[in-house]
Amino acid sequence: MNTQTPFDLAAVEAIIAQRKATPGALLPILHDIQGVVGYIPPSIVPAIAEGLNISRAEVHGVITYYHFFRQHPVGEHVVQICRAEACQARGCESLADHAKELLGCDFHGTTDDNKFTLQTVYCLGQCASGPAIQIDDDLYARVSKEKFNSLIQAKRGVQ
Amino acid sequence: MTVTIFVPRDSTALALGANETAAAIEREAKARGIDIKLVRNGSRGMFWLEPLVEVATDAGRIGFGPIEEHEVAGLFDAGFTTGGSHPKALGLTEEIPYLKKQERLQFVRVGITDPVSLEDYLAHDGYVGLKKAIAMEPAAIVQEVTDSGLRGRGGAAFPTGIKWKTVLGAEAAQKYIACNADEGDSGTFSDRMVMEDDPFMLIEGMTIAGLAVKATEGYIYVRSEYPHSIANLNEAIVAANAAGYLGENILGSGRTFNLQVRKAAGAYVCGEETAMLESIEGKRGMVRAKPPLPALQGLFGQPTVINNVISLSAVPLILSRGAEFYKNYGMGRSRGTLPMQLAGNLKYGGLVEKAFGVTLRELLYDFGGGSESGRPIRAVQVGGPLGAYMPESLFDTPFDYEAFAAVASTVGHGGLVAFDDTVDMAKQARYAMHFCAEESCGKCTPCRIGSTRGVEVMDKIIANQNRPQQIHLLRDLCDVMVTGSLCAMGNMTPFPVLSALNHFPEDFGDQKTLANAA
Numbered sequence: 081m082n083t084q085t086p087f088d089l090a091a092v093e094a095i096i097a098q099r100k101a102t103p104g105a106l107l108p109i110l111h112d113i114q115g116v117v118g119y120i121p122p123s124i125v126p127a128i129a130e131g132l133n134i135s136r137a138e139v140h141g142v143i144t145y146y147h148f149f150r151q152h153p154v155g156e157h158v159v160q161i162c163r164a165e166a167c168q169a170r171g172c173e174s175l176a177d178h179a180k181e182l183l184g185c186d187f188h189g190t191t192d193d194n195k196f197t198l199q200t201v202y203c204l205g206q207c208a209s210g211p212a213i214q215i216d217d218d219l220y221a222r223v224s225k226e227k228f229n230s231l232i233q234a235k236r237g238v239q
Numbered sequence: 240m241t242v243t244i245f246v247p248r249d250s251t252a253l254a255l256g257a258n259e260t261a262a263a264i265e266r267e268a269k270a271r272g273i274d275i276k277l278v279r280n281g282s283r284g285m286f287w288l289e290p291l292v293e294v295a296t297d298a299g300r301i302g303f304g305p306i307e308e309h310e311v312a313g314l315f316d317a318g319f320t321t322g323g324s325h326p327k328a329l330g331l332t333e334e335i336p337y338l339k340k341q342e343r344l345q346f347v348r349v350g351i352t353d354p355v356s357l358e359d360y361l362a363h364d365g366y367v368g369l370k371k372a373i374a375m376e377p378a379a380i381v382q383e384v385t386d387s388g389l390r391g392r393g394g395a396a397f398p399t400g401i402k403w404k405t406v407l408g409a410e411a412a413q414k415y416i417a418c419n420a421d422e423g424d425s426g427t428f429s430d431r432m433v434m435e436d437d438p439f440m441l442i443e444g445m446t447i448a449g450l451a452v453k454a455t456e457g458y459i460y461v462r463s464e465y466p467h468s469i470a471n472l473n474e475a476i477v478a479a480n481a482a483g484y485l486g487e488n489i490l491g492s493g494r495t496f497n498l499q500v501r502k503a504a505g506a507y508v509c510g511e512e513t514a515m516l517e518s519i520e521g522k523r524g525m526v527r528a529k530p531p532l533p534a535l536q537g538l539f540g541q542p543t544v545i546n547n548v549i550s551l552s553a554v555p556l557i558l559s560r561g562a563e564f565y566k567n568y569g570m571g572r573s574r575g576t577l578p579m580q581l582a583g584n585l586k587y588g589g590l591v592e593k594a595f596g597v598t599l600r601e602l603l604y605d606f607g608g609g610s611e612s613g614r615p616i617r618a619v620q621v622g623g624p625l626g627a628y629m630p631e632s633l634f635d636t637p638f639d640y641e642a643f644a645a646v647a648s649t650v651g652h653g654g655l656v657a658f659d660d661t662v663d664m665a666k667q668a669r670y671a672m673h674f675c676a677e678e679s680c681g682k683c684t685p686c687r688i689g690s691t692r693g694v695e696v697m698d699k700i701i702a703n704q705n706r707p708q709q710i711h712l713l714r715d716l717c718d719v720m721v722t723g724s725l726c727a728m729g730n731m732t733p734f735p736v737l738s739a740l741n742h743f744p745e746d747f748g749d750q751k752t753l754a755n756a757a
């Protein structure tokens with residue numbers, strides 16, 4: 081799998097320039113880069129380090145510490161399934177098994193057609209209405225296997 | 240005549256189709272030539288009824304729910320805007336027992352107002368507290384909060400006023416207010432509801448905190464899993480700045496308070512206050528050793544008030560109604576009300592604000608209606624992933640910090656997750672160790688290594704390998720984690736593990752084996 085796709089270097093450098101005077105700028109910069117590129121390209125680490133006058137190791141350390149930041153491109157849609165206690169009590173584990181089977185990939189994996197990346201999330205704050213999932217920026221609650229199927233089909237363009 | 244219709248914009252409502260329902264209402268009204276005003280309010284916190292559609296009438300708001308997109312045409316056919324009956328009509332929303340039985344002091348506007356409308360906030364007693372605070376000396380504000388008996392709602396239950404007094408007394412050119420909105424505990428969503436459904440209440444509380452301790456900068460550290468909270472807070476901050484409630488020269492007082500939202504990045508341990516400070520500073524969110532106290536050397540090394548969302552947003556109420564009013568609710572040393580979150584396998588999950596003293600049983604059955612699956616409730620985890628699993632024999636424990644501590648449990652952030660009798664408590668104990676291994680910041684050994692060893696020991700117990708020895712080892716390991724960890728992540732992970740073992744020993748092997756292990 082290629083770990084690097086082309087991205088707009090100028091846009092990323094503009095983010096660094098614009099944000100670097102902010103106190104504690106590193107997280108806001110990483111959020112903005114991931115927002116634009118979809119992930120944090122490892123090749124941009126030196127520019128971030130230089131912009132903030134910190135070491136590359138510190139930047140790398142922060143990127144790898146936080147679950148939210150990723151260093152590789154993901155599929156076209158990111159499917160996150162909440163697997164924390166409140167959703168466990170409402171059957172999220174059987175939904176998780178179903179999702180793996182339907183998509184044909186494991187958690188942290190991407191489907192062969194690069195359409196979906198499957199991820200675990202610990203709590204989406206929908207604890208009274210689980211199982212909860214998020215597809216890209218959209219939340220869904222009380223997700224049955226049937227509802228999951230129809231959401232995935234809709235993303236595949238099948239009505 | 241224009242009819243006002245309410246469809247919530249709270250994220251649970253959205254996750255259940257509220258946007259689609261709202262769009263259908265606008266479409267149908269237009270097609271039928273009915274003049275409506277659609278308000279996107281917060282959620283009442285009765286999530287089994289979402290999307291909850293309400294219609295304003297002279298007698299009050301009438302509820303219908305849950306209403307999915309395809310049911311909207313039927314609502315109009317039934318004449319729901321003019322008092323027509325419908326199978327999903329709920330009558331006056333305020334009269335629904337679930338709401339009527341609550342003591343909503345803090346969540347008084349939640350579900351009623353448009354969350355990002357400053358006008359609505361002001362029309363519902365918003366900013367009364369700030370106006371009072373502006374006329375007071377900082378020490379008098381701190382005293383009012385101290386007198387109210389308010390204790391940190393994030394879980395640690397430390398008296399808020401005492402913390403503020405330390406910061407007020409510290410001399411520094413710059414002080415900060417840092418709001419911990421990294422609500423990562425499963426089974427909790429009250430912070431989220433405040434931020435999404437009444438963000439001005441938190442903003443006002445932080446502004447008052449700024450006046451009280453002479454801090455001019457504030458940060459709200461919000462988890463990345465809460466995009467709607469971030470959006471609503473930002474929108475409300477812009478409105479508050481524009482109207483002179485934030486920024487420089489607040490309401491002509493000459494006082495300054497600037498506020499900004501900082502987006503977290505999915506590390507559970509950043510809910511620990513010092514890890515959160517590191518994260519705001521742009522570093523790995525690793526726990527700091529204490530002392531120094533953050534009140535003296537906190538954010539960027541300066542004196543900092545760190546409070547949870549619910550603690551800070553209780554402050555406007557305390558200032559507007561007075562410490563005495565707030566203190567008169569509650570029991571023992573737990574004063575005021577707590578917004579409790581009913582989650583997991585319950586028929587009626589949602590938000591219930593009650594004074595301290597309500598029992599777990601009342602919440603589970605009188606409000607929650609028992610399990611949704613219809614099976615007996617076997618265990619309830621209170622206070623998030625680091626909270627104890629409580630068995631039926633402890634369901635009469637009243638919500639009170641001391642009463643919970645007495646049964647080796649914790650109120651935490653007031654979230655409760657109910658499990659029916661299909662739960663395997665050995666698996667839940669393993670999960671607690673696994674979660675700690677995933678989320679440990681790695682700074683101290685008992686938490687970093689202990690949790691990984693804990694998963695291995697639990698695997699052996701589940702596989703029935705040398706159970707007596709392994710259980711002995713598990714208790715020993717938990718002891719090391721409790722006494723040797725740097726923060727609550729490591730020293731509270733044993734709460735769910737040991738409570739599962741002590742209250743549900745049958746899931747860890749037969750009684751005879753355990754007797755030999757003891």
